[in-house]
Amino acid sequence: MLADRRVIPFLGAGFSAVQGLPDWSTLLKDVAEEVQSDVGDEPPLGYSEIAMACGDDNLQIAEYLYLRAGNSIGPIRHVMTKALQGTGHPLDSSAHVELANLGATQVYTTNFDDLIEEAYRALNLPVEVIALPRNLAQTHYERTQVVKYHGDLRHDVTLVLTEAQYYARLDFESPMDLKFRSDLLGRAVLFMGYSFRDINIRVIWFKLMEMMKDVPVKDRPPSYIVRLAPNPVLDALYEAVGLRTIIIDPEGRAQTAEERSLLLDEFMLALSMRAGGAAQIPGTSRSMFVSPVLLRLIERAIGRLQSARSGRFRTFPRLRQSQATPDRFVPSAELLSSLEQLAAREVPTEHMEAARVTLALIARRVELRSSVNVLVALVERFSRYGPSSGLTYLVSDSLMSASSRVALLQESLSWEAIWAGTVELDDARVLIERITAEVIGHVDGAYEDEDVAYAIDLGQRIMQGQIIKDTPDEMMEEVRQLMYRVAETYPAAASYKPALGPPKPSDICREITQRIDARRTREEEADDSSVEI
Numbered sequence: 001m002l003a004d005r006r007v008i009p010f011l012g013a014g015f016s017a018v019q020g021l022p023d024w025s026t027l028l029k030d031v032a033e034e035v036q037s038d039v040g041d042e043p044p045l046g047y048s049e050i051a052m053a054c055g056d057d058n059l060q061i062a063e064y065l066y067l068r069a070g071n072s073i074g075p076i077r078h079v080m081t082k083a084l085q086g087t088g089h090p091l092d093s094s095a096h097v098e099l100a101n102l103g104a105t106q107v108y109t110t111n112f113d114d115l116i117e118e119a120y121r122a123l124n125l126p127v128e129v130i131a132l133p134r135n136l137a138q139t140h141y142e143r144t145q146v147v148k149y150h151g152d153l154r155h156d157v158t159l160v161l162t163e164a165q166y167y168a169r170l171d172f173e174s175p176m177d178l179k180f181r182s183d184l185l186g187r188a189v190l191f192m193g194y195s196f197r198d199i200n201i202r203v204i205w206f207k208l209m210e211m212m213k214d215v216p217v218k219d220r221p222p223s224y225i226v227r228l229a230p231n232p233v234l235d236a237l238y239e240a241v242g243l244r245t246i247i248i249d250p251e252g253r254a255q256t257a258e259e260r261s262l263l264l265d266e267f268m269l270a271l272s273m274r275a276g277g278a279a280q281i282p283g284t285s286r287s288m289f290v291s292p293v294l295l296r297l298i299e300r301a302i303g304r305l306q307s308a309r310s311g312r313f314r315t316f317p318r319l320r321q322s323q324a325t326p327d328r329f330v331p332s333a334e335l336l337s338s339l340e341q342l343a344a345r346e347v348p349t350e351h352m353e354a355a356r357v358t359l360a361l362i363a364r365r366v367e368l369r370s371s372v373n374v375l376v377a378l379v380e381r382f383s384r385y386g387p388s389s390g391l392t393y394l395v396s397d398s399l400m401s402a403s404s405r406v407a408l409l410q411e412s413l414s415w416e417a418i419w420a421g422t423v424e425l426d427d428a429r430v431l432i433e434r435i436t437a438e439v440i441g442h443v444d445g446a447y448e449d450e451d452v453a454y455a456i457d458l459g460q461r462i463m464q465g466q467i468i469k470d471t472p473d474e475m476m477e478e479v480r481q482l483m484y485r486v487a488e489t490y491p492a493a494a495s496y497k498p499a500l501g502p503p504k505p506s507d508i509c510r511e512i513t514q515r516i517d518a519r520r521t522r523e524e525e526a527d528d529s530s531v532e533i
Contacts, residue, residue: 001221002102002275005283006187009102010149011109011116012201015095015193017261021113022083024058025051028065034079035069063163073156081153084112090119091348094293095261098268100125101289102275103282105141106183110150111193112159117146123289123348131158133175149176172207181211189223191243192264201225206241226267228252228260265293273337279344287346294341301335336371343377368394368404376407383414392421392467396431399454399503400438408502415501419461422469431467432479435459439486448516452486453505456493459483464498489515 001007013023022030029047036044054060062076069075091097096119099107107116120127126143130136131152150169151158160169169177194201205223212220225238228249235245248267254260272288273279279288331339368375375398382391395418398404423431438455441447461467462479471479487494492507 001188002104002271003277003282005103005105006221007102007104008183008187008189009099009104009107010189010191010201011099011107011111012191012193012195013111014195015109015264016111016113016115017193017257020088021115027080027083028058028061030083031062031065031076031079035065035075057163059163059166062161066162073159073161076161077153077156077159080112084114084153089122090115091122092292093119094265094291095268097123097289097291097348098265098272098293100144101272101281101291102268103284104144105283106145106147108147108149108180108189110160112148112151112153120144120146125286130176130179131155136175136179147176147179149180170203170207172211181208184208184212184220185215186219186221188221191223191225194225194227202237202241202243205243209242226264228254228263262293262296265291266297269293269297273341279341287344288341290342290345290347294338294345298335298338298342301332301338331368331371336374339368339371339374339378343374343381347381368398372404372407375404376411379408379418380411380413383417385417387417387420387422389421389423389427392418393423393427393431396423396458396467397434399458400434400451402449402451405451405454413502419466419500421467423467425468425472428468428471428475431458432462432475435479436482439482442512443485443489448512448519450509450512452490453508453512454503456483456486456490456496456508457498457503457505459486460493460496461498466498 013021017023028051032045032047032050050061050064054064065076066073093115096115099116100120100123109116114129117127117129127146128135128143129146129148129152131148132155148158150160153159160166172178172181189205191201220242222244223242224244224246226246226248227234228247229252230245230247230250238245248263249260254263269291275282276288280286281288368378375394379391379395379398382388383395395408395413398408435455435458438447438452439459442452458467459479459482462471463476463483465471468475483493490508490511492505492511496505496508
């Protein structure tokens with residue numbers, strides 16, 4: 001249904017809590033202080049007293065505070081406007097980025113904040129806010145509609161804050177209600193960000209289903225509500241009004257607000273990954289966007305690989321144990337899927353730094369040559385954003401493997417940016433160990449391929465001060481001795497000068513080919529001699 005754009009996300013306060021915005025109780029506490037600061041001779045009540053008297057019913061609490069404000073919505077709106085001004089960037093919220101990735105034609109919300117529309121604007125996606133009747137008449141259907149179902153703080157007349165205002169809306173005769181009924185035809189609703197205490201959603205849904213009795217069942221697909229933990233009573237109540245419950249923390253492991261937010265983020269990412277074929281926003285030609293949770297999942301998966309394989313080594317043929325190279329990490333299916341999403345999705349400009357950090361992490365120890373398309377897509381993208389340690393290491397390492405090298409050299413990459421980066425010292429040692437393996441393998445006759453030509457290119461770059469910053473003297477001397485030694489086998493290596501662009505060791509490759517041909521000729525002559533005998 002998501003892929004066909006037949007789902008209407010309906011968002012509550014919990015969806016905005018990921019950005020640190022206050023919940024209803026916190027908001028009402030602030031309102032209580034504001035409206036009771038100037039009440040004449042009448043002593044103000046503490047918020048806990050008000051809440052207890054109202055049975056913790058937020059609608060009743062808001063109704064009481066509205067009365068204390070002289071039946072004026074202004075003081076309440078003033079407090080809420082200040083409180084709902086988030087301090088972070090809208091794209092810091094993975095849930096909101098992944099919401100945009102779903103490509104829904106309408107998004108409904110009972111929230112008063114503007115995080116949804118601001119996230120769409122930050123991603124340069126067409127969006128419009130529907131809060132007034134005139135907005136309905138001016139609808140642009142090519143834009144995602146963010147429907148402020150309980151009003152917008154910019155328009156007092158639209159607000160549904162108090163108990164009286166809420167019950168007045170239950171008549172379902174407002175233009176907003178009629179729109180909801182119309183939008184619902186053939187679509188499912190996905191309620192997210194609502195807690196156990198948000199009984200208003202159950203009531204709204206019950207009233208709406210009553211209005212839609214004349215609509216054929218086939219035009220009313222099942223709708224859903226997402227909650228953290230199971231509650232058999234609530235599950236039964238929701239089921240009775242046609243809402244299926246999705247539990248994202250069935251074992252109750254999330255104990256902190258951060259853990260609960262991460263669960264919602266991962267749920268939204270899972271939805272977008274399943275709904276968007278080839279990481280494309282449903283119904284559009286736009287690529288999906290990289291969200292912080294995707295980066296965190298990759299980092300976590302790489303961390304598990306490093307933890308599982310710490311201390312393990314693989315020895316290249318003919319190398320001493322002291323020259324052993326740390327084992328490469330082959331990505332799991334889960335990690336590879338996440339990497340493919342990173343390769344296919346667009347990186348928001350505001351989050352390039354986070355993406356660079358992740359690229360550096362990927363480049364350090366993960367074997368991307370098992371998925372050349374992912375490798376090429378990542379390099380092609382990140383080479384456009386300037387020098388990066390991870391980018392330089394990733395390309396340098398990949399050039400010494402035939403499949404990834406061929407794919408990289410076919411692309412129009414920003415090689416100036418690739419060679420302008422400098423790798424970390426630990427990564428530099430790994431590169432030199434790989435160069436050593438190639439050189440010794442060819443000098444001793446164990447290897448016969450063009451990998452060594454690109455190892456020579458990297459060695460010459462190191463000697464010219466590229467790739468490694470402030471190369472230690474002993475490391476530079478090691479590379480120099482390697483270049484002298486390989487030149488005895490391939491003389492063109494001695495005069496080779498690497499270009500600023502892609503490596504072009506054609507003379508060295510020609511000598512490698514000649515050496516291979518000469519060996520084959522000797523073997524054929526030896527075979528002929530044995531036949532004659």
